[in-house]
Amino acid sequence: MALLHTLLLSFGFGLITASILAIAAVGLSLQFGITNYINFAYGDLLTFGIYTAFVVNQHLGLNIWIGLVIAVIATAILAWLINLFILRPFTDRGTSPIIMLVVTLGVSLILQNVILAIFSEQFQSYSINTGTPLTLGPFLFTPLQLGIIGLAIVTMLGIHALLHYTRLGKAMRAVSDSPELARISGINTRLVVNAAWLLAGGLAGLSGVVLAFNVASFTPTVGFGFLFVIFAAVILGGIGSPYGAIVGALVVGLATEMSAAFISSEYKDAIALVILIIALLIRPQGIFASRGRA
């Protein structure tokens, strides 16, 4: 019974991790689908969001939820600027995806270490009220954690609505399928790429801040560490497929948290990495994808 209880509790934690992961994974997946290269700087966009909210919350003394909104906007703009000034000069010259990966690696090093130079390596946290834990059946959630799950659900519904019921969302799906066909059909691909970066950045900022809610204290390397857990979810779900990413996030989130019931929690991230490796080796096109790109 004790094990069952632990498992149910960690299932609850898994749902929260999955919610955070889903927001991040959808953003990365959307960006990858449109630009078709892997972005190593995505994790550091999360970190940027986390520290933006930190400044608003701790230095300006405003409510953390205002910090969250500002972090989302600021990270969206940063992602757009990074594409505009650093990445687009390369993609305009037709640089290969492999070299784009190296470029994003450079961006990641710069972003992460600028944040480190400003805020130092010490652990920081928000001043936030988590509320008294509520017992929901076998689970135990704080209102804040329920808020994270709610935010993730709203975001997923919003993304679904965007992709299916707006011109922009349809254009995004078209570009993701085939940039050439989209262009000759009269879609302004440059606009779509810009929108994708804004959206991916916003989602990165959002997931960063809720990640910081969940881990309580953070350092400037938190985003880069989480990047490979995000990759695991994205790859499991099929790269470039936002819906797959949601399922991938659920699997990876639950697996990492529930593994803590059996082995040391130090190995939590390693579990995600092992899932990532196995997923890539067995079904590189993604477990839940019908057709692949890998």
Added chain:
Amino acid sequence: MPTWIFYLLTLAVFGAIYGTLALGLNIQWGYTGILDFMYIAFVAVGGYVTSLLMLPPTQAAFGETYVLGLNWPFIPALVVGGLASALLAFIVGLLSLNRLRSDYFAIVTVAVGLVLYTIAGNDTPLVNGWDGISGIPQPFQSTLNLDANSYGFFFLGLCLVILIIVYIFSERLYRSPFGRALRSVREDEMVAEGLGKNVFALRLKAFVIGAFIAGIGGSMLVIYVDAFNPSAWTTGETFFLWAALLLGGSANNRGAMLGALIVPVLFAEITRFLPTFGSPQVVDAFRYIAIGILLILTVRFRPQGIIAEKRFRVRKSKLQRLESALASASTGVQITDTDLADNAGILPDGNAPLQSEEGKTL
């Protein structure tokens, strides 16, 4: 010995070791185009295995725990250390090199590196966890009995011998038919495959050879610094070596060694002479920022690196022979298999380019 000589000696040893490491990465990326982001893990595995073989058995009194501890002499320990890295590369490559596009392969390598890092740090009985290992016996010192200063020069000599051997090997490899085949895989695997090359086997071999060199260089590094724990081989260290290779010149061995002198050695040292403007962490952060900027600027404005890859001129006689071979092939005259094998690798070189329109060797 004056301090500055000792200081230069240290720089020279690091230069020789990082030069060796850059040459190994060059075979993987520069020659073959393999995106290996776990290179530092090969360095670490070689370093750990060699050290653990040379160390005496664990003594509970010192509070260190590690496996092996066999008191082996230096040479066999070094070779086995290199082989251990090569074995790891063989396993990783066998499982993933033929299945994945190179950018996904890169993700797998980062993931494997991070998993190994987590295990090395948390599984204390294996390699003494986050505290790391230390007190590794100095090679040949028990027979030589040199004083500390002379031994420093002896060790530099040892590192240089290894660097030169690896350099000569890499140069010969580059010029060999095998080296040409590797470059054909890098340029266009479809073409290589069409010419009857086993792309997977070629990639796997290059990956394993590079990892072996990483293991050898890693062994020297760990023995020299004499204290090694997981924080010394984070993924960031791999990016240092990548920056070195890309800046120096991919696929050019002298470029790789020059890059190793500039990035890990000079870069790490120059920041020492800057006025102190913050904690060591902040100085470290600026170093990484500089590496990031350097990486982007290099790829943008000088993608071939400081010393570009040598372009091969195909001798006229050889070109004519090749043309006549192709002509006779098209007229149905049989040509020998060796002709094809010999020329297969040349084709991309023969057209001189290895480079796209804008001169990217990428």
